[in-house]
Amino acid sequence: MQHDCSFLDDLAIEGEVSRGPSDKRTHASDFGTREAQAVEPDAVVFPESTADVSAVLSAANDRGVPVTPYAAGTGLEANATPVHGGISLDMTRMDAVLEVRPADLQIDVEPGVIGEAVNEAVAGNGLFFPPLPSSGSISTIGGMIATDASGQQTVKYGEVADWVLELEVVRADGTVVTVGSKAAKTSSGYNLCELFVGSEGTLGVVTRATLELAGRPEQVKGGRAVFETLADATEAISDVITSGVDVAKLELIDERTARMVNAYADVELPERPMTFLEFHANHGIDEEIAFCRTIVEAHDVAAFEIAGGEKMAELWRAREEIAYASEEFNPDREMEGSGDVTVPIGRYPEMIAAVQSVAEEYDRFIPCFGHAGDGNLHYGVFADPDDPEEVEQARAAHAAIVDRAIELGGTATGEHGIGRGKRKFLEREHGTAGVDAMRAVKETFDPNGILNPGKVLPDPTDQASTSATIGSTTGRTNSK
């Protein structure tokens, strides 16, 4: 779909308009877009200010030209791919830390700032931004807001939405609006701040954020518990959470993932299911760890090792390698489905068992890991892109896992967002009435449909053209 973007040359903006082949190519896809599904924008705009964003949106809205916000491109559901062409709005030059207010536990940033840069800006004040995802050193705050990201520390500290106080947002017609409040608590009017968080750039474009910060804990320790079986691991996880152990990270990796990491990285993990744990406290950390140990040891545990400092980092290192290990381990196959289903914590053991069954039933290699303490499970389903049957099986397996999560009261996506890849699950999860309500909100905020079209909501007009390439779930899935 090509759009006439010549109007961009007449806009008086500080930022840059590019139509260079290299810029168009790098903005055609993100981490979650397979090569065949990349779509080049007609132009890439690099705004430098809120006024720039406003000018671009206002003009694009008048002309019905799509605008898809882009930043680090680390989204896993093709969230930032300009599938309808038009403008890729690259927010990475709006990357300033505007103000740190340690006495308020707050920081104001532009959306293009990298997550870790926030932590660096406030480290001297003994503060940090708790909900950073694992991609925090490469992904931007704007991207995290777009998907309502979460991460390893969410089990203790909550998600990105919990730490966003106020947003400046440019609406589709270019109007600039401030939503939320710098007060830690407000009941003043509708909670539009939380509505924009997680809306993936389909309701407006965030140009400034006020984030809340936390004090760094005085004591930090962490390590691993290794289990005999996956059932032991998942039941221990569920018990730790319901017992109220104050755990700051609680990650699971299964045997398959351990094997992948060993093959990829210079580590020697026991090839068994295991959990990675971390504890944060001002006082009493050893007692809390001992409390956790008694709960874990009620299950069949082969090792429970917790330490501080260097030793802790050593125990944890393998966890950081997973994202890269899975690609390396499957050189001839592409990831057909990237999962982040999340279920109520009491159903976590059933969910993990269901993934094992699906892997057997569809004869796919499906490694599992994830933020277990939140009931969140990551998995990859791989297939040889040149083998249509294998691709079909992989997609069906992916859909079967999501279906099972929804049956267990869970969600299709805990943190990556719906983007393009998970639109097919939206109605199954929220029902027709739920999707209708979301669509009404979309039409209110984006009547011309210019903001990141083809994302989040299933689009009836483009269903036909995309089902062949993305989102096809034929075969066994449909009969479930």
Added chain:
Amino acid sequence: MQHDCSFLDDLAIEGEVSRGPSDKRTHASDFGTREAQAVEPDAVVFPESTADVSAVLSAANDRGVPVTPYAAGTGLEANATPVHGGISLDMTRMDAVLEVRPADLQIDVEPGVIGEAVNEAVAGNGLFFPPLPSSGSISTIGGMIATDASGQQTVKYGEVADWVLELEVVRADGTVVTVGSKAAKTSSGYNLCELFVGSEGTLGVVTRATLELAGRPEQVKGGRAVFETLADATEAISDVITSGVDVAKLELIDERTARMVNAYADVELPERPMTFLEFHANHGIDEEIAFCRTIVEAHDVAAFEIAGGEKMAELWRAREEIAYASEEFNPDREMEGSGDVTVPIGRYPEMIAAVQSVAEEYDRFIPCFGHAGDGNLHYGVFADPDDPEEVEQARAAHAAIVDRAIELGGTATGEHGIGRGKRKFLEREHGTAGVDAMRAVKETFDPNGILNPGKVLPDPTDQASTSATIGSTTGRTNSK
């Protein structure tokens, strides 16, 4: 404004339709409605099921008849007063605890259940619902969701919105929609759950809620710190929060409030500014309290007394008496303004000082207390209702305090909601663009304007008729 509600008699509902004078009278006002501003509904409906609510809304929507949800009537901003007449929808018969799932840390309830009843239902599982407001023993979960309530424990555990996972909501046209997820974390579609929370029944009527629960801490201790001056108290509060002390409650009361409580209740509070504190932990509570003490003692503190059990309850008892004490203390005066402004914690000392200045400037008795750890401040401004000049001064003082809070980056209402009383501050806080965005949402969800009309959003058509009775802020305020 009278509405023909005869259609109610033709609806096949399980619940009751009443036009009895006593029912109409009791539904004409809530805690925040002064007698002269009470408005009787044309009918009171007591639904027994979601289907009942759907039938009533659908029929009322077709006829443009207002429907104002009502429950315990404990709102402080006339949130539940049917100011446009029509139907008062009394949700108190939908008060079932539907299911407790301790392994998921979840409970499903109907909206009419009283807050404390949730705690009673899960006490046997060692669980509790952390964000209950101080009115938790008389107010309903539905009411708490309507205003996004918070309370003394919000400083540690967050607000009601943080503990609402999923809602069943009946939309204006009677459509039933489920929003949110039973997963602890979701990024699936728009966050409509948080949009309905705090919308005061103006976007839909909640008929079922899934709430998250927490494990009761193993250790609880609490008590008081008494300060020489109010500045010492507020600076200590700000320091405790920014130092990252893990405090579960951190309340302030000023000297005036202490005096009121002494006069009303059988307690002997020192008549000085003081904070009430409580600590929750599984381990290490004494070390945390010692950490807090070092921070508090950097200020001019006359006493710092923390204990467990009975002694703690004794130290805290006076805090519970405040709501009633203020009415008793001012028998000839009515509360003209009930404040719950909230500011960033670093600005709390300035905010409290500003209230003192306003009290002097307008010659009003303005006692202060509140959830200081959140930057939240409660105050009352009293006036003799038969003395127009005094009433005017009181309203102007109230508005001046809210203005100052907004100037300091804060909000007009931390937890009571906008209701009717605070609509006049909405645009000052959110700007024209902010209010426009809220109005667009209202029109999307309630195109016929039947849901609790005259609340939250300033209504141009009824401004003229109400400014004489509610919301008049003439005089000094307007020139600020």
